[in-house]
Amino acid sequence: MSDVVELPEQVGATGGSTAVTGAGVQSVDRALGILEVLARTGESGVTELAVELGVHKSTAFRLVATLEAHRLVEQTSDRGRYRLGMGILRLAGATTARLDLVQEARPISRQLAADTGETVNIAVLAESSALYLDQVAGSSALQPHNWVGQHIPLHATSNGKVLLSGLDEQALDSALGKLASYTSHTITSRGKFRDELARVREQGYAVAVDELEVGLTAVAAPIRNAHGDVVASMSVSGPSFRLPEDRVAEVVRLVVGAAAEVSHRLGWGHR
Amino acid sequence: MSDVVELPEQVGATGGSTAVTGAGVQSVDRALGILEVLARTGESGVTELAVELGVHKSTAFRLVATLEAHRLVEQTSDRGRYRLGMGILRLAGATTARLDLVQEARPISRQLAADTGETVNIAVLAESSALYLDQVAGSSALQPHNWVGQHIPLHATSNGKVLLSGLDEQALDSALGKLASYTSHTITSRGKFRDELARVREQGYAVAVDELEVGLTAVAAPIRNAHGDVVASMSVSGPSFRLPEDRVAEVVRLVVGAAAEVSHRLGWGHR
DNA sequence: AGACTGCGTTCCGTCGAGCGCAACAGCACC
């Protein structure tokens, strides 16, 4: 079913001359390379980009100017460096808006955010990290931190645990790299983490307290498609002082219910 | 023979289509055009894209294949149509961190302040009050005090009304406390206030005359994100003697236009 | 001050990359 798309090379080595060349139309390839470089560095000058791509300054400039015309990049000042622009967000909005998952989940996310007063996220598994698709801010506070599009470590988040709990042994091994430590509460032992996943599978939800960041508590539950596969994860997260142990129990109930509702809308459990 | 009607060669000056083609590197321009078409349609075939761009099928195919190599687009099935891919979201993740509402709105706020000669404010919903994020002073020498960072009651301001108009019944109830009276014009009846919100929703803007403070008139319009949610409010405010009824109508037009422009930059209503 | 070095930006001649063409391979509906 999955088509085996082989793309020549995706040189991922960090540092040094990182050629991000794929194959296809040369100039487009280079232009997209610029976007990827900017995504990595956050901000770069024309000359810097030219070196990174291995092209002449003027070439890099023309490409970046074209990207700017489409608002995919913008320059910090009138004669300054370049960074990714708002056009990207517009495209991203169009991307998620078309995903039936996000579409179906959004009203329920909103309801969950209203009920709990905390932030709700939807995440999927993408290349050994969690990719956040959508976020609805809680009633309290303004947008805490927009994680949409961010890649988050799998073993230190409630969403990650849920997503991993849907994998078999083999897929788990390939998705799970080294268990980096973020706080003193992060699970770094592979054995302990397997136990944790077993618990998640059994009880149908995951909790992470201070594991990614001290003071951050999150609860997540699986979203399943018609086949019963775990396709996404829905979480509620907020500052630990607002989510004490007794309140977590209540939140768990709400999250599990909401995730089940989304799963149902996606066709899970129909006859 | 040729199934497709060939175009009158060299479509130099952005012919009839909705293409946003500025100037720059041609192939990149076209590739980005494809992304925009996909953002608008959600899903398109190669032939369809070719027609939209005014190029040959094979050209469109090569471009879309290059985009696919970078994961910016993906095809629905093995030999099917194309849609925006996850790569966009990855790029978006690197974007959101740096670009926020205020930054995007500032040039437009400034223009609005210049056009009206009055003070422009940007506010968001926080807890159960309006939080002012940014302010651009009007040309008039008489300047009100700086409201940035201030929490302002929701029911007695144009910004507050706009922000509340984006909430559903339940969220509205929790955000709306007691309707304190500030002047004789303040709306203190819950029923009347609901009617007012309905009017705001319908006409797409809110007005407040002497409701928070006697002699203060304000007009506000909603700023929406890619999903259509009201994320902020933009207002023009000034002394009532400078904003008589007939001038308010003109200001309304300007504020609504400016807010729509900001919304558009945030990804709302992809053309 | 003046020279120098870096930046982003512009102009221009040249040559190869990207274009349109036409033919191919599946699929779906007569």
Next chain:
DNA sequence: GGTGCTGTTGCGCTCGACGGAACGCAGTCT
């Protein structure tokens, strides 16, 4: 089978993208 549509692929020709060099502008070293 026929006929219409897809997406896909070689192949020559040509025009568009490329790199070199020069420009305007800001800092910085001497």
